[in-house]
Amino acid sequence: MLDALRRQATGWVVKGFLVLLIVSFAIWGIGDVLRTPGPSDEVARVGGEPIPSDEVVRDTERNFRRLREQFGDTVERSPAVMENLFRQALAQAIARRLLDLHARELGLAVDPGTLARLVREDPTFEGPNGFDRQRFDFVLRELGLSEAGYLEQLRGDVLRSRLVEAVTGAVAAPELLARELARYREERRVGRALLVPAAAQDPGQPDEATLAAWLERNAARFRVPELRAVELVVLGVEELLAESMPSEEELRAAYDERRADYTTPEQRTATQLLVADRAVIEEAERLAREGKSFADIVAALEARGLQVSTVGPVARGVLPDPLDAALFGLEPGGLSAPLETPFGWHLLRLESVTPERVRPFEEVKDALAEELARRRAADRLPEAAERLDDALAAGEDLEAAARAVGARHLRIPAVDAQGRDADGRALDAIDLSPEMLQEIVGTPAGRTSLLVHGKDDRWFVVKVDSVTPSRDRRLEEVRLPVEIGWKLERQRELARDKARALLERVRAGDGLPDLARAEPGLQLATVGPLRRRGDPEPLGPAVTRALFTTPPGRIAEEPVPTPEGFALVATDEILPAAAEVDLAPLRRELRDSLSEAMFAAYEQALRRRFPVETDERAIARLVESFGR
Numbered sequence: 001m002l003d004a005l006r007r008q009a010t011g012w013v014v015k016g017f018l019v020l021l022i023v024s025f026a027i028w029g030i031g032d033v034l035r036t037p038g039p040s041d042e043v044a045r046v047g048g049e050p051i052p053s054d055e056v057v058r059d060t061e062r063n064f065r066r067l068r069e070q071f072g073d074t075v076e077r078s079p080a081v082m083e084n085l086f087r088q089a090l091a092q093a094i095a096r097r098l099l100d101l102h103a104r105e106l107g108l109a110v111d112p113g114t115l116a117r118l119v120r121e122d123p124t125f126e127g128p129n130g131f132d133r134q135r136f137d138f139v140l141r142e143l144g145l146s147e148a149g150y151l152e153q154l155r156g157d158v159l160r161s162r163l164v165e166a167v168t169g170a171v172a173a174p175e176l177l178a179r180e181l182a183r184y185r186e187e188r189r190v191g192r193a194l195l196v197p198a199a200a201q202d203p204g205q206p207d208e209a210t211l212a213a214w215l216e217r218n219a220a221r222f223r224v225p226e227l228r229a230v231e232l233v234v235l236g237v238e239e240l241l242a243e244s245m246p247s248e249e250e251l252r253a254a255y256d257e258r259r260a261d262y263t264t265p266e267q268r269t270a271t272q273l274l275v276a277d278r279a280v281i282e283e284a285e286r287l288a289r290e291g292k293s294f295a296d297i298v299a300a301l302e303a304r305g306l307q308v309s310t311v312g313p314v315a316r317g318v319l320p321d322p323l324d325a326a327l328f329g330l331e332p333g334g335l336s337a338p339l340e341t342p343f344g345w346h347l348l349r350l351e352s353v354t355p356e357r358v359r360p361f362e363e364v365k366d367a368l369a370e371e372l373a374r375r376r377a378a379d380r381l382p383e384a385a386e387r388l389d390d391a392l393a394a395g396e397d398l399e400a401a402a403r404a405v406g407a408r409h410l411r412i413p414a415v416d417a418q419g420r421d422a423d424g425r426a427l428d429a430i431d432l433s434p435e436m437l438q439e440i441v442g443t444p445a446g447r448t449s450l451l452v453h454g455k456d457d458r459w460f461v462v463k464v465d466s467v468t469p470s471r472d473r474r475l476e477e478v479r480l481p482v483e484i485g486w487k488l489e490r491q492r493e494l495a496r497d498k499a500r501a502l503l504e505r506v507r508a509g510d511g512l513p514d515l516a517r518a519e520p521g522l523q524l525a526t527v528g529p530l531r532r533r534g535d536p537e538p539l540g541p542a543v544t545r546a547l548f549t550t551p552p553g554r555i556a557e558e559p560v561p562t563p564e565g566f567a568l569v570a571t572d573e574i575l576p577a578a579a580e581v582d583l584a585p586l587r588r589e590l591r592d593s594l595s596e597a598m599f600a601a602y603e604q605a606l607r608r609r610f611p612v613e614t615d616e617r618a619i620a621r622l623v624e625s626f627g628r
Contacts, residue, residue, distance in 0.1 A: 043090060043618045046097035047610030051090070053622055059089035083623045090619070096160065098606040103159040110155045118154065128276045128344040135342060167602045173590030178583045181590070186577030188529035189547045191570050193539055194502065194512045198565035200521035201494035203487050212475055214486045219472045222481070225416040227468040230440055233398050234430065235388055235407035236458035240377035241370075243406060251369055255361050258368075262359040268327055269312035269354075273297065273347040280304045281338045281345035288335055294349065313354060323348065378457075385459040389451045398448070398463055407459075414468070417441050436460055455624075492565065499559035499566040506555055512570060529575055539567065547571050 042050040063085045064077070120131040127135055140150055206214075215222065246254070255262070271294055273284050280301055287297045298308045311319070316328050323346060326336040330350040339346045384405045391401035402409035410429055414422040417440075419432040432440075435454045439462045443449045448463040475482065502515055502522075516524040530537070530544055537544050539562050546556040546569040559566040 041618050042615060043622065044094060044612065044614045046094055046612050047101045049097060049101070051093050051097060053618060056086065056089045056093055057622060059092060060086045063089055079623070086619075086623055090614070094612055095603055098603060098610055098612075099160040099163050100156060101610045102606055103163055108159050108162065110158045114158070115151050115154055118158070119151075127342045132342055164599065168595040168598050171591055171594045171598060173587040173594065175583060175587070178586040178590055179581070182581045182583060182586055183577045185533070186531065186581065188531050188575040189571055190526070190528040190530075190573040190575065191547050191550075192512055192572060193525050193527050193543055193560075193562075193567040193569050194499075194516060195523045195525055195539075195562065195564070196495045196499045196502065196559070196566045196568075197521065197523075198488070198491040198495040200565075201491045201498065203490035203494065206483065206486055206490075208475070211479070211482050211486060214489070215473075215475055215478070215482050218482075218485065221485075222473045222478045224422075224471050224473055225418075225420075226470045227414040227416055227422055228440055228445075229414060229465040229468075230412050231398050231463040231465060232410045232412060232430070232436070232440075232460065233388070233402045233407050234410070234458055234460045235381070235385055235402075235405065236456070237374055237377040237381060239406055239408050240380055240384060241373050244373040244376035244380065246369060246372045246376075250372070251365060252361065254368060254372060255364065259358065262364055264357045264359075265315040266356045267313035267315050267354040268350060269310065269314075269352045270327055270330075270348045270350050272309050272311045273306060274309065274344050275301075275304070275306045276344045277305060278338065278340070278345050280306055281347055284347055285335070285338055288347065288349070311348065313352075322346075381457070381459075385451065385453070388459065388461075392448075392451060392461060398461065415440060433458065436462065440464065495565040496559055496561075499568060503555070503559060503568055506568065512555075512568065527569070539563075543567060543569055 041053045043053045043056055044051040060082065064082065067081075067085070119125065119136070124139060125131055125136040140147060145153075273281065273294060275281050275284070284297050284301055284306060287300070288294070292300075294308055298306055311323075311327070314327075317324060319327060320341050322339045322341055326339055327348055327350065330336060330348070332350050332353055334350050336346075336348040339348070384407070388401055388405045388407055391404055392398075396404070399409045401407070408430075412427065412429070415427065415432070417437060419427060419437055421427055433454050433456055435452060439449045439452060439460070443462055443464045445464050445467045449461055451459055451461045453459050502519070505515065506512065512524055516522045525539070527539065527543060527547060530547060532544070532548055535544075542560050543562060546560045548571075550556045550569065550571040552571050552574055554571060556569040556571075560569045
């Protein structure tokens, strides 16, 4: 995923600016930024103008939300992912500033009439009869924007879009280029592979000298890392939970105080008829009161714009006032009077009512107790850490100091720089953070570290009792894995040698089918039809490459490695791409690539005109904060 993020960083910048009008972004994407203005540190300057850190941080958070919307909650908020998103957001902010400066230098402007037209045509502000002034005012209030502030934001979006369009708008992918690319991509090849499996080769039995020599060549694979015996004290929320548990009385008081949080209000579901014309809705009401079903009414009045939909389940106060009052004044099956809202005329029929439900105390007791205990423990943590620091400064040993404040005390007989024990397994006793490992590795033998506050909000102190240096393992310690490693390597060598001998026989005139029949353990497999990329490769990518680099009727000049051994690969037939190929997707892809290249060149030219300075220290601090 990180590689994908890096590859797409420039593309995301370009795509963000290639939108003709970024009105929807202005409405739904920057609201959180504009609601919480305030001074902040700078992370960069473009042409002498600052880029505040809060702008980039908020764009980073927005990019993370979009990433999760695309890939799901499996995307973790890891430091590496967040750093990539932060640097993409910074690149986007720099690109915006460059375009703004160039537009100002060129004296570009947007006339008020154009802005007014864009606002009127924006579907965000549409009501039943087109542009709705009340809806426009409502959206701006929600964003915390004045009309002048919104128009200024829109003016900047339009200017940037016009500049980018001027640079990239004339780009077109020639049909000939798209056709050649389609021909290249869609060409398929068919061939055969004579498979020489490594597992069928007999490596024999190695002697001691052979195994010792193999171990010497592969010593790094079996090396025992430096191991440290450490004493560790850890103080975090988990360590303070037990003594932070609330009493039964406190739990019941908290439950009563939060009763609204455990209450699911009454919800109602209705069927709604909606139309812009009052006469139509009144006709629909008449038919409904005569006993006609909503389905029959819609069938009769659909040509006059009548629509039907389901409303809910919704709680009281969610719908606009007229609809809310009408819906919660109906009995099941009841029909409302025609109601007017900015969206048109409505007619409601109540279908079902889900009564209010309050989760009982016993159902939420355990979760509430843990929440309160964690909150108390978090509140007590700084004071407990201070007492631990005082105890250590007073000369108490780690175990006594830990016991005095309720911290966790551990003795780890052996741990390496990756947090594994002497057998290479992860420690079961504790989850060692990167900072803990850093202190363990960086503290000399016989010394105790300072009390450290980690990014995971755990306090810890490390004492290194002893250090066992790294060493190479002796053969008697790793005989079995060495024998297995030597055998697998030798079998592949024998398979390669056998494949080379078979290749010489093919060059002498033997055919692949004859060899497959004559030699036990060989298998002749059909390969393809395969394209260069995108098709399954059961024999591995090297076989596909050999198929496309070998002329038809010929055999690859060298044995080709496969996951199971080696193969002789022969290309038998080339299947050209279909004569009729839909070139539109390819032309769009090529146009996007060319546009990105042109925009990148344009951005580099702007960077030479308006110098870009970044504060790497500020960036490092912000990136580090994402890991907390």
